[in-house]
Amino acid sequence: FSFPPSFLSSFQMDLIYDACYWTLFPRSFAYLTIKDRTPQILTKVIDTLHRHKSEFFEKHGEEGVEAEKKAISLLSKLRNELQTDKPIIPLVDKCVDTDIWNQYLEYQRSLLNEGDGEPRWFFSPWLFVECYMYRRIHEAIMQSPPIHDFDVFKESKDENFFESQDSINALCTHLLQLKPITDLGEKQIQDEFFKLLQISLWGNKCDLSLSGGESSSQKADIINSLKDLKPFILVNETESLWALLSKLKKTAEPPAVRVDIVLDNSGFELVTDLVFADFLLSSELATEIHFHGKIIPWFVSDVTVRDFEWIVEHMKGSHLESMSACGAAWEAYVGMKKWVYHDHAFWTLPHPFCAMPQVAPDLYAELQKAGVVLFKGDLNYRKLMGDRKWKFTVPFHQALSGFHPAPLCSIRTLKCELQVGLQPGQAEHLTASDPHWLTTGKYGIFQFDGPL
Ligand SMILES: O=P(O)(O)OC[C@H]1O[C@](O)(CO)[C@@H](O)[C@@H]1O
Numbered sequence: 001f002s003f004p005p006s007f008l009s010s011f012q013m014d015l016i017y018d019a020c021y022w023t024l025f026p027r028s029f030a031y032l033t034i035k036d037r038t039p040q041i042l043t044k045v046i047d048t049l050h051r052h053k054s055e056f057f058e059k060h061g062e063e064g065v066e067a068e069k070k071a072i073s074l075l076s077k078l079r080n081e082l083q084t085d086k087p088i089i090p091l092v093d094k095c096v097d098t099d100i101w102n103q104y105l106e107y108q109r110s111l112l113n114e115g116d117g118e119p120r121w122f123f124s125p126w127l128f129v130e131c132y133m134y135r136r137i138h139e140a141i142m143q144s145p146p147i148h149d150f151d152v153f154k155e156s157k158d159e160n161f162f163e164s165q166d167s168i169n170a171l172c173t174h175l176l177q178l179k180p181i182t183d184l185g186e187k188q189i190q191d192e193f194f195k196l197l198q199i200s201l202w203g204n205k206c207d208l209s210l211s212g213g214e215s216s217s218q219k220a221d222i223i224n225s226l227k228d229l230k231p232f233i234l235v236n237e238t239e240s241l242w243a244l245l246s247k248l249k250k251t252a253e254p255p256a257v258r259v260d261i262v263l264d265n266s267g268f269e270l271v272t273d274l275v276f277a278d279f280l281l282s283s284e285l286a287t288e289i290h291f292h293g294k295i296i297p298w299f300v301s302d303v304t305v306r307d308f309e310w311i312v313e314h315m316k317g318s319h320l321e322s323m324s325a326c327g328a329a330w331e332a333y334v335g336m337k338k339w340v341y342h343d344h345a346f347w348t349l350p351h352p353f354c355a356m357p358q359v360a361p362d363l364y365a366e367l368q369k370a371g372v373v374l375f376k377g378d379l380n381y382r383k384l385m386g387d388r389k390w391k392f393t394v395p396f397h398q399a400l401s402g403f404h405p406a407p408l409c410s411i412r413t414l415k416c417e418l419q420v421g422l423q424p425g426q427a428e429h430l431t432a433s434d435p436h437w438l439t440t441g442k443y444g445i446f447q448f449d450g451p452l
């Protein structure tokens, strides 16, 4: 395709360029994601369906095999649309979010109307097309009953959990050794709080979409690596979270503190989040934890309710003692409603979070009940920041563009070119020493926004 597209005036080009990350600039991370990573993920999905053919036959007979063929042909069509830069077409399924998606596509169209352009795979905001790709995978499966509830990423998510067993068990052993946590001194509780938060941060390295769906599990001893990893935390505002939670513990009236965690990836990362959530309860820094997950399979490794339940169950059933003890405790928290799992269609829409009050007022109202909301991962960061090309030194609060349901934190490793809240010169310094610092997941941030 021609670059830059001839129907755009230079004024429109400037507008687009400034607004957010687009897929049209060759060599940008956005462009490479769509060009290389997503077709690879689609090919893997097709292969997964192939490999489950006999399972579909056993379960549903000939109908199952026909469904597998249909899903594969829809997915091959999708891959072809992407690779030949076709226009983005409306969704045809009838799900709760279908209309919202199609309205959003209309809105994207309206932005380009003047130059009679149309959103295409390599001519759209990156966040929009990348989310759309996962939504289309879901559509292909939905349209292929009786295999319509098959999770094409389940296998990789479960594999990540099994491959990380040793690290998970070590982490659980560490947590159990701290209990009863209320017997520890304030200083030790604070140290462990920072430790477990950092573990949850580095857990975000293990997503399966950056690796194109290839295995990305945790094998190293994470607890003993924290010291070496510390220099890679570019912004560390964990003290503010600690200050807020300690204050709430003393002053909350009635004495209840709710912490919400907007989850990212299943497997090792989810376990690190659950360990931290357990610590918050056991140390009485929080009295209830609310988790938020996705309603459909998303960005390969993101948590759905099935993954959440599967992990708790497999922890409990593990032959490794520490894991099973934690699993049993976690099942009990769920039973006592000290842990509550939520999902909402908004998390799998392409909208930035500043649109939440309009698009999903019920979810916004839910988050407002929290003492603090923790957002895990890179995609949540992009949505918090509207995927806009902010300057590296813009304050985190400003880039949230008014999104403030409650005090909040972002805990993410860097996997896209977007980063705010850095010191003047920090980005330039990083670029000089490590040109790929933004996209490899090697660096992390812990950013906090909210009055104490
Ligand atoms: O699981 P996370 O941390 O949201 O990362 C998801 C991946 O998706 C992206 O947001 C886009 O591919 C990347 O920036 C990142 O590799």
Ligand SMILES: [Mn+2]
Pocket: 207, 209, 264, 265, 299, 301, 302, 377, 379
């Ligand atoms: Mn993810």
